[in-house]
Amino acid sequence: MFQCKHCSYEYTYKEALGMASSTGVGKRCPNCGETNYYTARSRRKGMFITMLSVLFVSALNFFEVPMSISIGILFILLIGYYLLFPFLFELTDQEEPLW
Ligand SMILES: [Zn+2]
Incomplete structure (x- = not known):
């Protein structure tokens, strides 16, 4: 779960989702009102997951799974x-x- 790097405040799940x-x-x-950033590592993870999802759906297309199911x-x-x-x-x- 998210934790503020300035005041160690633990975000609630709802607050974290709002941030997402x-x-x-x-x-x-x-x-505390200070600004936090996503770590480079977690942003790379996010890009990786996005890419995997796109690849997965493209693969479904390749196997002639109907578009409505892929979506x-x-x-x-x-x-x-x-x-x-x-x-x-x-x-x-x-x-x-x-990087
Ligand atoms: Zn804080």
């Missing part, structure tokens, strides 16, 4: 990814270069 759905680089801590599966994957987001990502107090 908001855009922008820095995430403001609800407790349904992609939708389920996206929801799963969103719900797991607070467990997959970690926070840091400074912006890290991606």
Whole structure:
């Protein structure tokens, strides 16, 4: 689960999900107001999962699985990814270069 790097505040699952759905680089801590960033490692993980989902759905297409089923599966994957987001990502107090 997310933890603020400035004040060690533990985000609730709901707060973490709210952060997952908001855009922008820095995430403001609800407790101390300082900005946190996703670690480069967790952002790479996120990109990897996105790429895997796209590859998986392309593979379904290749095996002539109907488009409506592929889209349904992609939708389920996206929801799963969103719900797991607070467990997959970690926070840091400074912006890290991606590579
Ligand atoms: Zn904080």
